[in-house]
Amino acid sequence: MRAALLLAALALPAMVLAGSPDLVAEGKRWWTESPDPANPVACATCHFDPAATRGWAASFPKWKPLPPPHARVMTLFQANAEAVARHYRLSAPRRVAAAITAYLAAHGADIPLSPGISAGQPVFPQRLQALVASVKRGRALFARRCDACHRAGEAARALTAFPRAVDGRVESLEEFVERHRGEGPPAWDSQATADLIAYLTEESR
Numbered sequence: 001m002r003a004a005l006l007l008a009a010l011a012l013p014a015m016v017l018a019g020s021p022d023l024v025a026e027g028k029r030w031w032t033e034s035p036d037p038a039n040p041v042a043c044a045t046c047h048f049d050p051a052a053t054r055g056w057a058a059s060f061p062k063w064k065p066l067p068p069p070h071a072r073v074m075t076l077f078q079a080n081a082e083a084v085a086r087h088y089r090l091s092a093p094r095r096v097a098a099a100i101t102a103y104l105a106a107h108g109a110d111i112p113l114s115p116g117i118s119a120g121q122p123v124f125p126q127r128l129q130a131l132v133a134s135v136k137r138g139r140a141l142f143a144r145r146c147d148a149c150h151r152a153g154e155a156a157r158a159l160t161a162f163p164r165a166v167d168g169r170v171e172s173l174e175e176f177v178e179r180h181r182g183e184g185p186p187a188w189d190s191q192a193t194a195d196l197i198a199y200l201t202e203e204s205r
């Protein structure tokens with residue numbers, strides 16, 4: 001039973017396209033063009049240096065120093081959703097955030113993972129400690145909610161399969177986990193989901 005589930009988890013349906021060219025192109029559009037003609041400031045207006053943003057995908061999950069009480073460990077998708085809601089004032093930011101995440105992941109695909117550490121940026125020990133605590137919570141959560149059907153190393157392989165387009169619908173790993181089986185799965189934008197992904201990211205290295 002367990003073996004069958006593990007195998008099932010590894011088989012990606014054929015129509016699934018992670019970081020498909022269409023999704024990456026859509027993300028690039030959202031990155032460079034604001035949806036609001038009255039306020040043309042786009043992500044790329046402030047984040048204009050491609051060399052700086054290339055390292056983002058590899059550096060998440062990490063502590064995001066938002067104004068309290070919102071500062072916490074976040075995934076790139078969660079941080080992008082927060083930025084899309086704030087800068088573009090979109091009340092439903094998920095599709096745009098997923099496309100931007102796919103774009104940033106493609107843009108930095110060749111950079112080795114270094115969660116918590118951004119190339120060329122200072123390292124803050126407290127933020128790294130917060131990430132270690134997040135990984136620890138994620139490990140405990142995985143043991144409670146996921147371990148019956150998956151080994152962590154195998155679930156971790158799905159990290160690069162998201163965000164993906166499935167039949168025109170776009171899905172991040174965060175949203176997949178929210179809809180996945182098990183009792184009371186954590187919400188896509190929660191700390192618990194960031195903890196799970198921080199743990200899986202650690203397991204994938």
Ligand code: HEC
Pocket residue numbers: 031041042043044045046047056059064076079080083084087088100118
């Ligand atoms: C008005 C300027 C401004 C705009 C517009 C803007 N940002 Fe930012 N953003 C910042 C600043 C300042 C920071 C913190 C310093 C940094 O990490 O570059 C930041 C940080 C981030 C981070 C965290 C990067 C890291 O390594 O910690 C993400 C992700 C992000 N922004 C995404 C976006 C997205 C997506 C958009 C477009 C929807 C956007 N931002 C639009 C100013 C802006």
Ligand code: HEC
Pocket residue numbers: 005008009010012142145146147148149150155158159161176177180181182185196
């Ligand atoms: C009751 C068994 C069960 C539990 C509990 C469970 N999963 Fe799964 N999971 C599956 C099966 C079966 C699949 C393959 C079919 C599918 O995608 O639903 C799967 C697929 C996956 C995938 C691969 C998605 C893809 O399409 O690439 C990931 C990632 C994943 N699970 C993560 C988790 C996480 C994280 C948890 C805990 C929060 C969890 N699962 C809990 C049974 C389970």
